[in-house]
Amino acid sequence: MHPLALTSILALGSTVFAAQLTQVSNYGGTAQAKPGMWVYVPNQVKSDALVVAIHSCQSSAQKYFQNSLIPWKKGADGKGYVTVWPSSTTECWDVSSKSSLTHNGGGDSNAIANMIMYAIAKYKINPKKVFVTGGSSGAMMSNVLAATYPELITAVSLYSGVPAGCFFSASGASAAWNNTCSGGQSISTAQHWGDVVQGMDPGYNGTRPRMQFWHGSVDATLSPKNYDETLKQWTNVFGVSTTPTSSKKDTPEKNYRTDDFGPDVEGIWAVGVGHSVPSHLMVSEAWFGL
Numbered sequence: 001m002h003p004l005a006l007t008s009i010l011a012l013g014s015t016v017f018a019a020q021l022t023q024v025s026n027y028g029g030t031a032q033a034k035p036g037m038w039v040y041v042p043n044q045v046k047s048d049a050l051v052v053a054i055h056s057c058q059s060s061a062q063k064y065f066q067n068s069l070i071p072w073k074k075g076a077d078g079k080g081y082v083t084v085w086p087s088s089t090t091e092c093w094d095v096s097s098k099s100s101l102t103h104n105g106g107g108d109s110n111a112i113a114n115m116i117m118y119a120i121a122k123y124k125i126n127p128k129k130v131f132v133t134g135g136s137s138g139a140m141m142s143n144v145l146a147a148t149y150p151e152l153i154t155a156v157s158l159y160s161g162v163p164a165g166c167f168f169s170a171s172g173a174s175a176a177w178n179n180t181c182s183g184g185q186s187i188s189t190a191q192h193w194g195d196v197v198q199g200m201d202p203g204y205n206g207t208r209p210r211m212q213f214w215h216g217s218v219d220a221t222l223s224p225k226n227y228d229e230t231l232k233q234w235t236n237v238f239g240v241s242t243t244p245t246s247s248k249k250d251t252p253e254k255n256y257r258t259d260d261f262g263p264d265v266e267g268i269w270a271v272g273v274g275h276s277v278p279s280h281l282m283v284s285e286a287w288f289g290l
């Protein structure tokens, strides 16, 4: 046989057997909200970790998965971990209603927690290796999940979000946009933002997810002020100072600054970058310990 013919047969074979993004139709749980659950299990599973990748507004699990700027399929193939891709039924994630801003409140956060529990059982995930990431609305949801399901999540790396509770809707609307917060006018004390987190899962006193958050200094969609408010929130929850314990210029790349607030909170401030802070797969994976 001509060697090229063999090559094309092998290429065809790998296409046929290649892992694919697959929908899980019934992930269980009692949440009223029913976002879709999609899973990508790489061909070679080499890790007992789970990464949950949460899309932005006007997107879906499939669009986010196929987006060449979103690196989590590549990460899954490279390091062999399972990824879950929730898919919202609304334009943006519900990070505004009480049902989503409360532990077991029945909203989107509850449904994503149900997906995580399903995945832990089904794919034999180590419950101490559950990681959450997302951009924009997905970043907001990452903060909300960290606040509502701290017992389920090990670490978070989110890109361009707002503090948990910042998109609160006074009228109780679900998946509502909040101009005050997006515009950078929801400015409060660290104590207030910490109390907002405590209030989402009252009485919880166990370990909490380590938080890494990225934000661009010229973000025109979600005001850069939300970076400071997010750092006030999580430093308060961890009981550490808002003054960094270490600050590294031009890290992880030129014009980015990495600020650590002890081992559990890290902010990455991207000078001159807008709303779409590029995902830094290796930096996020390192934060997760992958």
Ligand SMILES: *[C@@H]1O[C@H](CO)[C@@H](O)[C@H](O)[C@H]1NC(C)=O
Pocket (backbone or CB within 6 Å): 165, 166, 167, 168, 169, 170, 171, 178, 179, 180, 181, 186
């Ligand atoms: C927007 O969110 C803030 C908290 O960040 C809240 O005080 C305000 O009531 C919300 N606005 C609306 C219209 O619900």
Ligand SMILES: *[C@@H]1O[C@H](CO)[C@@H](O)[C@H](O)[C@H]1NC(C)=O
Pocket (backbone or CB within 6 Å): 203, 204, 205, 206
């Ligand atoms: C933490 O919460 C558990 C369960 O509610 C409770 O039994 C325990 O006393 C609490 N521990 C502290 C240090 O507050």
